[in-house]
Amino acid sequence: MKVVSDISLQEKLHILADAAKYDVACTSSGVDRKGKEGYLGNSVSCGICHSFASDGRCISLLKILLTNHCIYDCKYCINRSSNDVVRTAFTPQEVCQLTIEFYKRNYIEGLFLSSGIWKSPAYTMEQICQTLYLLRTEYKFNGYIHVKAIPGAPGELLSAAGYLADRMSVNLELPTGEGLKKLAPNKSHKTILKPMRMITDTIAGHRLTIGKSAQMERSSSNRYLENSIFSAAQTGQQSSAVLQGSAGRQQIPGEVSSAAAETVIMPENPGTSGNFTLPAELRRRDWKRPFAPAGQSTQMIIGATPESDYHLLKTTQHLYQTYDLKRVFFSAYVPLNEDSALPALDTPAPLLREHRLYQADWLLRFYGFQADELLTIERPNFNEQLDPKCDWALRHLELFPVEINRAPYDMILRIPGIGPKSAMRIVQARRHGTLDFPHLKRIGVVLKRAHYFITCSGKMMYKTPIEEQYITRQLVGINQKENWQIMHQREQSFRQMSLFDDFQMQA
């Protein structure tokens, strides 16, 4: 291991951004906060992407590691302790300076701070808290902060981070305990789920004391869906279990149950080393910042272990329901290390699979689908050729075609080619008159998918037999191009030659 001390800020940024790029979450959404005079920054709940990197992923936050020193040896990770890479670390001041200056030039929406495990989880979390505290107070930063909670750090430090940041996340890494044991010998689901549970409970407690419901807000279309994974019947028993659970378990220090949240007072010396004294302001009751107002998220690596899509999706739904996460991210495994327990180095990243999982994730959160409707134990993986919504519709042709002028909102939402926005517009517009296909097109319905499944005033757009075979053939044809692009995105496609670019001719 090389440790270099005299290293320029630019090199540091290169190393620590490069090491952080495999983290997926880069969203700046979920919280609306006005700016304040004397402070820098605000936050917009829709989220703002500021650029798009060469891989097409959005750049909205300054995504860096505090350090790439790490005592753990997770097999899939570029920063594992057995890898011979240049190690370095930012000082808290450097992180603050970068964030502030980038923010003023409108390069970024805020900070995403993660870290390798430096000396111990507690020490790492202390450094992170110190950085965030400096950024919020001395540098008067009022923008978005996403912080990683380090599993194994003391609860007080995690709650301190939560009061400074907008969103917290703990990476689940792999959906099964066995997979984790195999690839990340220093981690276990128990140590990962414990801070996740603690953050969930603290968020719920904080929300109750400020007069909101214990559960995070969800997309407004969910209000009209009876059977969504967030509806009361689905999560009611889960959330009561949350509250009972937090009262019943032995109290983790710093954990706030809903009743006790009002009197949150934190101990003076939370860290084990005692180097970091929690600032008095944080311990005062008039500390104005809410606890992680944009909620909690997590991510799972797909393709490194042999789990099925069904397993992943069930885990995702479980996380939404029991831990009330805002988002679950999937990360297609990119081979970085050579190891017998891992796929070979030349394995392509399973990008189409990742795409299908995100599509399904959207169906869970916005469309009122359940994991069991999309996949079953008998059919554990997604259809490569069709997106999950089309796939579902083709297996339930008995429900189609749907009459646009009559059907209930939740049924309209299940038609391929119609999303929450156009479904809502259809419901609003049909109060004022009958809708026909040209109207639907202007409203924003993707008719090339939808027309197989709908009627307007009893007529279909074309003469279409409602036959699984026929419609599948048609839809696969439409999807083929998109799928091919996702699978072959790295390969250079054909393009028009230019005398000026290719042969350096001068005009």
Added chain:
Amino acid sequence: MTIYTCGESFEEMMTCIYEAWAGRRGHANVKLQLEPVVQPELFCEYIPVGADAEKAQKVVRAIRQKISAEAYRQVFYAAMSCFPDRLEAIYRFLVLGFACGAGVTDMFSEAPVMRVLELSRKCGNETHYFREFTRFVCVDEKVYVAHIEPKCNITAMTARHFADRMPSEYWMIIDDNRRIAAVHPKNQPFYMTGLSAEEMQRLAEARRQNDLYTELWKEFFRSIGIAQRSNEKCQRSLMPLWYRKHVTEFLP
């Protein structure tokens, strides 16, 4: 057929709508057009309309009170968009709006309603893009200057966002094509101003200012992309080339 024509400012457009309405020639017999009129039609009477603050105010008040605040928002955004048929579209929308009231914004099966929604959406989306892709350069370690070249007239809307975001900084956003700027002094509200040719020239000189942080940002931008997943097509559809004209990380 009578054709009322006017300039591109919001006040002129509203006055034009007032005049067309008050002319009492029947909605089917009037058309509204933006100046300059390139190809006049035969058998049409052209009536140019100038700005009148009072008449414009009356139209605005009527939209807000008799239709709805949402309708006014859509009309304003549509008026700021870049399509030549926007004035006519707004007029047809208002004819329907004054007849039906607040419900008009939901009547998506009516063509004028959908057209105004499309125009306002186009303008709103572009406002959002420029919230994302506007880049400031730091001049004299104090003033932050941004140049943009939007299609729709969105400088004021974009500036409103930044006024909330950076209330205690000096900054300005300059629309290079329309030669207007939003100027924000520290801890004060921002104002809009027109710029003369010399002022534009002086500001253009400051455009290619590079400091430590532009270099650091370019370094970050290069480092954050994953080579194994590189996907230029996706990048281009999410951030089209014309937006990149003044974007730091794409400048040489």
